[in-house]
Amino acid sequence: MKKNILLIGHGAMARKVLQELPDHLQISHLLIREAQRAETEAALAGSGIHIVTSLEECEAVPDFALECAGHGAVEQYGAEFLAKGIDFGVVSVGALANKALMDQLEAAAQAGKSQLHILAGAVAGIDALAAAREGGLDEVIYSSCKPPLSWLNSPAEQLLDLKSLTEPTAFYEGNAREAARQFPANANVAATIALAGLGFEKTRVRLVADPTVKGNVHRIHARGSFGEFDIELRGKPLVDNPKTSTLAALSAVRALRHGGDWIVI
Ligand SMILES: NC(=O)c1ccc[n+]([C@@H]2O[C@H](COP(=O)([O-])OP(=O)(O)OC[C@H]3O[C@@H](n4cnc5c(N)ncnc54)[C@H](O)[C@@H]3O)[C@@H](O)[C@H]2O)c1
Numbered sequence: 001m002k003k004n005i006l007l008i009g010h011g012a013m014a015r016k017v018l019q020e021l022p023d024h025l026q027i028s029h030l031l032i033r034e035a036q037r038a039e040t041e042a043a044l045a046g047s048g049i050h051i052v053t054s055l056e057e058c059e060a061v062p063d064f065a066l067e068c069a070g071h072g073a074v075e076q077y078g079a080e081f082l083a084k085g086i087d088f089g090v091v092s093v094g095a096l097a098n099k100a101l102m103d104q105l106e107a108a109a110q111a112g113k114s115q116l117h118i119l120a121g122a123v124a125g126i127d128a129l130a131a132a133r134e135g136g137l138d139e140v141i142y143s144s145c146k147p148p149l150s151w152l153n154s155p156a157e158q159l160l161d162l163k164s165l166t167e168p169t170a171f172y173e174g175n176a177r178e179a180a181r182q183f184p185a186n187a188n189v190a191a192t193i194a195l196a197g198l199g200f201e202k203t204r205v206r207l208v209a210d211p212t213v214k215g216n217v218h219r220i221h222a223r224g225s226f227g228e229f230d231i232e233l234r235g236k237p238l239v240d241n242p243k244t245s246t247l248a249a250l251s252a253v254r255a256l257r258h259g260g261d262w263i264v265i
Contacts, residue, residue, distance in 0.1 A: 004028040005256060006052075006062035006086075008077060009069025010040050012241030013091065016249035017068060017256070018047075025260045029058050031065075031077070055080060062086055064259050068252055071095035071184065082108035082116060089117040089255050091248060094187025097180030097200055118196070119255050122245035123189045123218045125231040129196040137224035140197040141204045142176070142190055145217040148209040154183050160209055168210035179205035185243070189218055197222060216245060 006029040007014055018027065029050045032040050041051050052058055055077075065081045066089040067073050074095035081088045082105060096102050096118075105116055120126040129140065148162040151171075156162060159171045172179060177200035180187035186207070194203040210217070218233045235245035258264050 004058075004060050004062040004064075005259065006031055006055075006058065006065040008032075008065060008067045008073050010036060010043075011069065012238045012244050013249045013252065014068040015240060016238055016246070017066075017252045018044075018049075020250065020253045022253075022257060022260075025256055027256075028060065029062060031055075055084070064089065064256075066252060066255060067092060068249075071187075075101055078116070079104045079108035082114045083112045085112040085114050087115045087117060089119055089252070091119050091121055091252055092188060093118055093121065093191040093195065094180050094184060095191075096195065097177055097187055097191050117255060118192060119248075119251045121188055121192055121251050122216070122233075122235050122248040123192060123220065124233045124247075125220050125222075125229065126192060126196045128229060129193065129220070129222055132222060132224045132226040132229075133197055135225040137198050137222060139204075139221070139223045140193060140202070141206065141221045142193045143206040143208060143217075143219040143221075144186060144189065145208040145210045145213050145219070147213055147215075148211055150216070151207075151209050154185060156183075156207070156209060162209060165209055165211050168208055168212060170206050170208045172205065172207040174205060176200045176203040176205050179207065183207065188248075193220060 005027050007027050008031045010032050027049050029052050031052050034053045064087045068091055071092045074090055074092050078088055109116055148165045156171050176190045176194035179190045190205045194200045216235050220231045222229050235247050238244045238246050
């Protein structure tokens, strides 16, 4: 049983995790940026959670750290925690499209005899995809469909007139590595699918601006020796952050439950 759980970040996802955490689990430490200390301490007063801004500040070494903070936090803390023998859970999986960071994390995990846990996040079917890989996969295609305005502030702006689009339009087709490089804000799900299945180079990604959809629609097509599957998931965003899906936060709760329950599914 994992006793000491450290959560990184106190944004929309971490707040949802704290809200949905089963009663028998307790977060021992919350790692935040110094600038957020006062507001976080006020928000969590009486919760029993120690607010820290570094691993050194923790009075007991955590068993498990869960990043709910962004790609920068994976870069900042991943190798440090793994090298110290602390299993590290990641929701900002897009950070792992950076091969140099992956190499660094692998070396740290080997040195610390620890594990990097990739959370399924906003998408379904990661269990099936990872199982299918064991028998051999021939093809994995991920399509991400979002309303046009959700693609504002991404390179899609240069490729399409997002404000006047009237029909679904694909503006990127390529591999998951390049998708993560060009669209880092949308890289998490593509990276998770790549890591579970055929890897960053062989996983095909299609990004679509679709005025007919309301939320984010994730579609995965996978084919291999197991057969084939097509999954479509229509996620609802978190109230506090329209860019983060509710399911991603709930997958973080599930990961924490895994460390504390007698039954794992
Ligand atoms: N895997 C998935 O499917 C999926 C889906 C949605 C979001 N995500 C990831 O989850 C992350 C968190 O989402 P959110 O809605 O809470 O975002 P948010 O912007 O609401 O909150 C992020 C919080 O983390 C803090 N933070 C950032 N870098 C930090 C660092 N180095 N150290 C400590 N704190 C740091 C920020 O100050 C902020 O409070 C996103 O950045 C995204 O990468 C993953």
